[in-house]
Amino acid sequence: MRRISRITVAGAATASLALALAACGGTSTSGSSSESKGDKGLAIAYDVGGKGDQSFNDAAYAGLEQAKKEFGYETADIEPTEGETDADKQQRLESLAKQGYNPVIGVGYAYAAAMKSAAEKFPDTTFGIVDDATIEAKNVADLVFSEEEASYLAGVAAAKSTKTNVVGFVGGVDVPLIHKFEAGFQQGVKDTNPKAKVLSQYLTQTAEEGGFSSPDKGKTAAEGQIEKKADVVYAAAGLSGQGVIEAAAANKIWAIGVDSDQYKQEALAKYKEFILTSATKDVAKAVYNLAKSVEDGKPETGIVRGDLKSGEVGLADSNPKFKADKAVQEAVAAAKEKIISGEIKVKSS
Template identity: 75%
Template sequence: MRQISKLTRVAVGVASVALAATACGGTSTDSGNETKPKEDLGLAIAYDIGGKGDQSFNDAAYAGLEKAEGEFGYKTADIEPTEGETDADKEQRLASLAKQGYNPVIGVGFAYGPAMEAVAKKYPKTTFGIVDSVVEGGNVASLVFAEEQASYLAGVAAAKATKSNTVGFIGGVDIPLIHKFEAGYKQGVEDTSDGKVKVVSQYLTQTAEEGGFSSPDKGKAAAEGQIEKKADVVYQAAGLSGQGVIEAAAKAKVWAIGVDSDQYQQEALAGYKDYILTSALKDVGGAVYALSKSVEDGKPLTGTQVFDLKVNGVGLAESNPKFAEIAGLQDEVNKAKEEIIAGTIKVDTE
């Protein structure tokens, strides 16, 4: 039976991250069926599509690595994906990190699922983590989030901010994970506006290989199309592609809603920040750090770790001063958050 646990508390809204790469290292020797490291190294993360510098999902994971590195003073590694890579490539990457002695080893993104399932069995003394997917294994922690709850709050904000009564949603890839973002957002908009606000939805691609999470130009074109349809608030759950959405919104002087990290705070998006109303936060950095700390403390987390509003694992950013200036927005968001935590509001996931 799968182990389900809730972390007591994690920090939402990790700081903007530096983009300096950290080095890999370590050597190993073979013994029996498992390759055992000569030395214990620290946390290693393998990035999802878009890599470091996406100002969103992957950068949030890197912030967790930076925090662990600074606190525990050990050697870390962060590895970029390659264009058109296969599950075998991901498996080789994870195995290489485990073989070198990194512990824990975290795959950032659901795409690492098949590779992690295979590699974790070969390295039972290494703790593995996967973000946004569930992988069974006695040495695997599945770090999953209630994205729909943060998206509901984003929907509340959109409904209060719109003047045209039309808002947009842009998903990077048409997959169940992103459906959670859309479902929560739509429900938040509908509940807040009593159905008076229309949501225009679009997915950039059917598969990740087509660039749905890594193509700002696709995001920009999609946002421009929604803005032409009178959408004056556009929420994106599209990874690196979301930068194009934010750019288009800023140029049209309408609101964008960011995702995963507080995108108002991201240096690379500073030119557009006045039009980033808020961001639906997903504390990937906190999850990465929590797993690292559990290993450092000698009590590795395993099983499914759920990050939701109750533990501040998801939330809504309030960095933009204009957020507080929109009549009724703050009160509506606070009320919705309380009701979700209390169970009064049940948020859809599809």
């Protein structure tokens, strides 16, 4: 069993401490990792946008909180820094492993290169990366999701809800991961209402330009689509999605959230009546499950996928108006059944 501790390490102060410890400790080795193993539990390093994005990162934090409560151990969650490099990310991961945290999870595909290197140096630590499927290492779990399936259902909902036959998609960064969201959404819309037009826009070419962390960019993009008659806008843009939701509410049209059930997010409460639904992926469950697997002595490794069949992606129905719309509910339920059965093959690009 692990030594029980109630100390929580969080935020920028922890980031500074972790980096300082890494610098003082010199080159990390698997030996130093093994000496402290068993003392600490789950640690997560956030993606761009950090904690408070009401979406992707907050879902990871919810999984950490569940693990902390159930296993009663020390946890850490560390914010990214602006303009950081792969070397900075690697140093952060190695510092957490060296301090004895296990597992160590990088939230977001941006951690791929850093994690590959860190995992090689700490073979006795289990690492996890959310949203990447390219790391081939015996001690790394690739926590991936079939986002295109949930996005297809979002497209069905949008197609059944639009009055103008124009809907919008706002992607945070023009990368393959976000292409999955767009592809599924486009297909869901077209399969449901061939007359509907989908307006698509990506905020930036790289994450460093703020595509996942700039609500103002999201708001401007959504306003442009609304001017072109879009009356339902779906955002896959992390923190930037808050700007999309704000613009939708200001213009009294529907927004579709992503990753978390954004209708339930406190920070978005004043906009929630305009959040039709959210295409969810249970990052919290994936994070918790990896922590539990380590606690049980049987660490998950390799590709660990969540999809509609496993219940780890889906469409939220917290908005009473969405839940009460029989036509939308029937269309979404029928599409979900066909995806799970294989009758509908959802595109990922």
